[in-house]
Every structure is written in structure tokens, then in C-alpha cells.
Amino acid sequence: MxxxxxxxxxxxxxxxxxxxxxxxxxxxxxxxxxxxxxxxxxxxxxxxxxxxxxxxxxxxxxxxxxxxxxxxxxxxxxxxxxxxxxxxxxxxxxxxxxxxxxxxxxxxxxxxxxxxxxxxxxxxxxxxxxxxxxxxxxxxxxxxxxxxxxxxxxxxxxxxxxxxxxxxxxxxxxxxxxxMDEASRERFRARSKAVSSIRQFMVEHGFLEVETPMLHPIPGGANAKPFVTHHNALDQQMFLRIAPELYLKRLVVGGFERVFEINRNFRNEGVSVRHNPEFTMMEFYAAYWTHHDLMDFTEQILRHAARKAVGTAQLAYGGQAVDLESPFARLSVRDSLVVHAGLSAAEAVDSTVLRAKLEAHGEKVPAHWSLAELQFGLFEAAVEEKLWQRPSSSTTRSRCRRWPAPPMPTRRSPSASSSSSPAASSATASRSSTTPRTRPRALRHRPPTRTPVTRRRCTSTPTTSARSSTACRPPGAAASASTA
CATH class of the missing domain: 2.40.50.140 (Nucleic acid-binding proteins)
Structure with missing residues (x-):
């Protein structure tokens, strides 16, 4: 034989x-x-x-x-x-x-x-x-x-x-x-099931799926370097979109109270197993929602997608268990620095201490960074990679809308959240200002565009917030989730 x-x-x-x-x-x-x-x-x-x-x-x-x-x-x-x-x-x-x-x-x-x-x-x-x-x-x-x-x-x-x-x-x-590899084929199937289940979940909850332009006349919607191309017929410089935000906002202004899009985005940045210049992102907008509504809804999306894709919300990733079934932990950025980065409550609001901690992690810290930016920079460098077994929602990050009552003594008390888990799509959410004069003033007085923190680790937990940490949302509330 x-x-x-x-x-x-x-x-x-x-x-x-x-x-x-x-x-x-x-x-x-x-x-x-x-x-x-x-x-x-x-x-x-x-x-x-x-x-x-x-x-x-x-x-x-x-x-x-x-x-x-x-x-x-x-x-x-x-x-x-x-x-x-x-x-x-x-x-x-x-x-x-x-x-x-x-x-x-x-x-x-x-x-x-x-x-x-x-x-x-x-x-x-x-x-x-x-x-x-x-x-x-x-x-x-x-x-x-x-x-x-x-x-x-x-x-x-x-x-x-x-x-x-x-x-x-x-x-x-x-x-x-x-x-050759059945596991690779299964990952493709699981991703397809996850995306289709998310789309179905959104429609069942009253969201309208739309498609917005891929070619933009200006790069907007996030803080990222765009791909640049040229439109021959119009003789105009165009940019591959870095986010669908601006066009989705127009739909909300036009009267669509709940909209979403699942599509490709392009950011001319680094490449690793965790970050790809071309990636799929879902961004959705809901009028009259708060960031608490967004956190609740994001948990439901991830839990539903996991069940449909692999049959359970109790997952294994990197040899460790990840629980999407239980309610997500919710911490402010400051509190997460106290819990996961070993800072005291006073150190978490001390710019000098935060800057020193970031530099100790090998990060280059721009001199103009505010307290909020230093906090979030250290959150990315020292906290995200520790959010393993139980996904977490970190709150208080945006500049464009204040909390009803400031929960912590930072210069800008934001109204936003990001959900982090290495086994699930990352997500950011925020509640935007509805006061016409407040929003332009907030943007006008903020420092120059922050320089992204240089990442040496390719194994840290990625979040959409790292790509668009300064993005602000339209009236109501918005969220996005992405996977490379």
C-alpha cells in the first residue's frame, strides 16, 4: 500500500x-x-x-x-x-x-x-x-x-x-x-457570522443601514493620516475616508434618528497583526441617547455577535478566558489608572506624575498635552492590555460635551466611553454637544492635533479610540467598532 x-x-x-x-x-x-x-x-x-x-x-x-x-x-x-x-x-x-x-x-x-x-x-x-x-x-x-x-x-x-x-x-x-488549515477557515466563517449578526441586530433595533462616500474632499471624522488620490474628471485631490462620521452626521441632521454603516476605512499608518491600514468599522448614531445607553447597547451587540459567531459569549483567547456574558466593568479613565496602573487618586490627576509614567513606558509625550490627554495616553500604554477576562468600558474622554456633574477634577470632563477586550471588536462611544456655539468653541480652544503615542508593542489590546481619540459626535450619541 x-x-x-x-x-x-x-x-x-x-x-x-x-x-x-x-x-x-x-x-x-x-x-x-x-x-x-x-x-x-x-x-x-x-x-x-x-x-x-x-x-x-x-x-x-x-x-x-x-x-x-x-x-x-x-x-x-x-x-x-x-x-x-x-x-x-x-x-x-x-x-x-x-x-x-x-x-x-x-x-x-x-x-x-x-x-x-x-x-x-x-x-x-x-x-x-x-x-x-x-x-x-x-x-x-x-x-x-x-x-x-x-x-x-x-x-x-x-x-x-x-x-x-x-x-x-x-x-x-x-x-x-x-x-490546509480548518482553523483558518473557521475564523473566516465566524467573522462572517459576526458581521451579519451585527447587521441584523442593528436593523431589528430600528437602525437604518446606509452607505456613505469612500472618497472625501477633506480628511475628517478622526485623527489619522489619510491616503491621498486624485480625481481625474474633477481635477481634484481626494482622500480615502478615514471614518464615515461626517456623512452619517448629515443623515442625523436630515431626520434619520438611527443610522449605521459597516464598511471599509483607510488610514495610512503602521502595520501589525493588530492594526491594518485598511479595516472594517461599524459606526452608528442614535438621537436622544446618552453615553450610558451606548454602553448598554454596545454590550448587547458584542454579546449577540459572539453567540451567533461561536455559539457562546464565554470565549477563550490567547489561552485565557474572556467573559462577554457578564455586565462589562465600567470605570472612568482616572479610576482605571488607580486600579490597573498602580497610581494613587492624587497621582492620577497630577500632570507631572502622568508625564513621568508615560516616559517610563518609553513614550514620547508632546509638551502641549493636557491632563486629559496625559491620562488617556497612560491608559493606552498601561491599562488596555490588562483588560482581559472581563471587557471594560472606560468613560470620560471627549471634549465636546460635558457631564451633567463632573465626576473628576480634570480640565475637560468628557462624556464618552470606549469598550476594550482582546477577544472582541473594540468600540468607542460618545455623547455630543447639541449647543451650536459650544461645540465650535470647544474645538477652537483645544491644543493642536495630538501626536499619536508611538506604539512599540504589537500585542497590546487595540481600540478604535486609539485611532480617533479626539473625534466628537453629532446631536444624540454615536459609537463605532472596528476590526482590522
Whole structure:
């Protein structure tokens, strides 16, 4: 018995040689089809079943039941494993849902088809039709009556036992990573479920989904460096949007009380596994809400998305448990510095102490930073990465609307919050001023745009607030959540 196809290269053989051998096989298949007056790979095979459904529906049946029922199945997928044993062969086929084993014999498919199958390679796309049965080991399999080569794979797959160990290669050849790693495919599925569940949740709560322009005449909505392009027809400089905020605000002004958008944003900044210049963000606006309403609603969104994506709000991330089921902890930025950064209540409002602490973390601190900016800078540097098991909402951060009663002695008492958890999408929320003269005055008297804190760590918890910490919101309340 052999577990690789004939003419398989020995370990260490150059990939170019393997590709050349497969190209020779492809040329032979085309020549054979041309001689027969047909196409080498006709597009007429239609799979009727998926591997995961076959396992779900029939895994519990005994071998005798399957033999009596003679359940037909028709599947297509990529050949991942192959065992050749004289007049019989086994192969494992992977489709978009999972894997199932094929059993091919000379008696069932004919000597010519079996001989052809023995020359097919791992990675080839097959189509097979037959009946379900169970092997002696109890594995649900398809006893093949008809088998066809649907597409020839010219490049060999990575080693089946080690897969793709190089993380950089995984990022650059994502399609190969998806072929080899079920966990990678599951992450894609979970993300899709999370996004679709959030969209459904928003609509069910009275929000209108909109699409706003990607090309902006001015960069606005956040404190970030934009990508710059040129509009030929208008002969005008344009910017890829860094946030949809300005256009969503116009919709609120126009009378839409609840709006949201889930779409791409672009920020010409650094790259890491936690931060991508092109990322998906949801931003929503609700009239007549306070920041407390936003925190409550954001918790519901994250909890709902987790349940829909992975079936539970009790998650595991980085080897640690993350609880999205329990109510989020809520602390002011000052209190979080006392609890998580080891400062006293007096030190948390002392600019000199805060500046020294930031510099001790290796951060460059602009001379013009206010007390609030120093507090939030230290929050990013020393606190966020500690918000693990229980997601937290940090409050008091914006400049444009004051609290009804100032909760702490800072120069600007904000009305905003950010939710942080390494296992969940980060989110920021704020309640904006509705007084026409207050908002321009607040913006006019603030210091120059803050210089982003230089991040040396790529493993710290990311938050949208780090990207747009000075963004202010329209009448009512607003929130955003993002994932790279």
C-alpha cells in the first residue's frame, strides 16, 4: 500500500520539478480530450451534497442501516489525502464544508478510471458519485460509482502534517493557508457570522443601514493620516475616508434618528497583526441617547455577535478566558489608572506624575498635552492590555460635551466611553454637544492635533479610540467598532 500518487517526488525535491511533472500530466489530459473530440475539464458536474451535511445526517447510522438504505451522494472537492492499494484506493476530499472519505475500486468505476485516478495528484479537484457506507473502522465514506477529474492542480500542497508553519507565508498565500488549515477557515466563517449578526441586530433595533462616500474632499471624522488620490474628471485631490462620521452626521441632521454603516476605512499608518491600514468599522448614531445607553447597547451587540459567531459569549483567547456574558466593568479613565496602573487618586490627576509614567513606558509625550490627554495616553500604554477576562468600558474622554456633574477634577470632563477586550471588536462611544456655539468653541480652544503615542508593542489590546481619540459626535450619541 502507498499513500502518495505514482511519480511523487521524494522529500526535498524542488517544487519546480513537481510543477513541471504536473504540467506534463495536464498536457497529456488535454491531448487525450482533444483526440476524443471533447474538453479536458467539461463544466457539467453539479455536486448535490456537502460533506458536513452527510456526516450530520448519517454519521449516527450503523453500517447495516446504510447498506440497506443505499443512500446516494454526489460531492465535489479537493483531494487532500490518497492511499493506493492495488485494485482499491482511498481518498479524502475536502469541500467548502468539511471532509469525507472516498472508496474507489476497479469493480465499481472500471479499470481505466482507477488507473487514471492513480495518476491524479493531491490538490486536484474531483467529482464523485456513489452510495454511503461505513468502513471496518466505522468511518462514514462514499463508495464511488463514478469519479471525474474536474480541475488539475499544478502546484503541490504543503506537507500535510506540518502545514504552513511560516506565519509570513500564511499572510502572503492566504488561499493555501485556507486549504490546509480548518482553523483558518473557521475564523473566516465566524467573522462572517459576526458581521451579519451585527447587521441584523442593528436593523431589528430600528437602525437604518446606509452607505456613505469612500472618497472625501477633506480628511475628517478622526485623527489619522489619510491616503491621498486624485480625481481625474474633477481635477481634484481626494482622500480615502478615514471614518464615515461626517456623512452619517448629515443623515442625523436630515431626520434619520438611527443610522449605521459597516464598511471599509483607510488610514495610512503602521502595520501589525493588530492594526491594518485598511479595516472594517461599524459606526452608528442614535438621537436622544446618552453615553450610558451606548454602553448598554454596545454590550448587547458584542454579546449577540459572539453567540451567533461561536455559539457562546464565554470565549477563550490567547489561552485565557474572556467573559462577554457578564455586565462589562465600567470605570472612568482616572479610576482605571488607580486600579490597573498602580497610581494613587492624587497621582492620577497630577500632570507631572502622568508625564513621568508615560516616559517610563518609553513614550514620547508632546509638551502641549493636557491632563486629559496625559491620562488617556497612560491608559493606552498601561491599562488596555490588562483588560482581559472581563471587557471594560472606560468613560470620560471627549471634549465636546460635558457631564451633567463632573465626576473628576480634570480640565475637560468628557462624556464618552470606549469598550476594550482582546477577544472582541473594540468600540468607542460618545455623547455630543447639541449647543451650536459650544461645540465650535470647544474645538477652537483645544491644543493642536495630538501626536499619536508611538506604539512599540504589537500585542497590546487595540481600540478604535486609539485611532480617533479626539473625534466628537453629532446631536444624540454615536459609537463605532472596528476590526482590522
Amino acid at each position: 502507498t499513500t502518495t500518487p505514482p511519480n511523487a517526488a521524494a522529500p526535498g525535491t524542488d517544487d519546480n520539478q513537481l510543477i513541471a511533472e504536473r504540467r506534463e500530466k495536464l498536457a497529456a489530459l488535454r491531448a487525450q480530450a482533444q483526440a476524443a473530440g471533447g474538453a479536458a475539464f467539461p463544466n457539467d458536474f453539479k455536486p448535490g451534497d456537502h460533506a458536513v451535511d452527510l456526516h450530520r445526517l448519517h454519521e449516527g447510522k450503523s453500517a447495516e442501516e446504510l447498506e440497506a438504505l443505499a443512500i446516494p451522494a454526489r460531492i465535489a472537492g479537493r483531494m487532500m489525502l490518497k492511499r493506493v492499494m492495488g485494485k482499491a484506493c482511498f481518498a479524502t476530499v475536502q469541500d467548502g464544508s468539511g471532509r469525507i472519505q472516498l472508496y474507489i475500486t476497479s469493480d465499481a468505476v472500471g479499470p481505466e478510471a482507477l488507473a487514471a485516478f492513480k495518476h491524479w495528484d493531491l490538490g486536484d479537484i474531483l467529482g464523485a458519485e456513489g452510495t454511503l457506507f461505513k468502513t471496518r473502522t466505522g468511518e462514514l465514506s462514499l463508495k464511488v460509482g463514478t469519479i471525474r477529474l474536474l480541475t488539475k492542480s499544478l502546484r503541490p500542497l504543503p506537507d500535510k502534517f506540518h502545514g504552513m508553519a511560516d506565519q509570513e507565508l500564511k499572510y502572503r498565500q492566504r488561499e493555501v493557508d485556507l486549504i
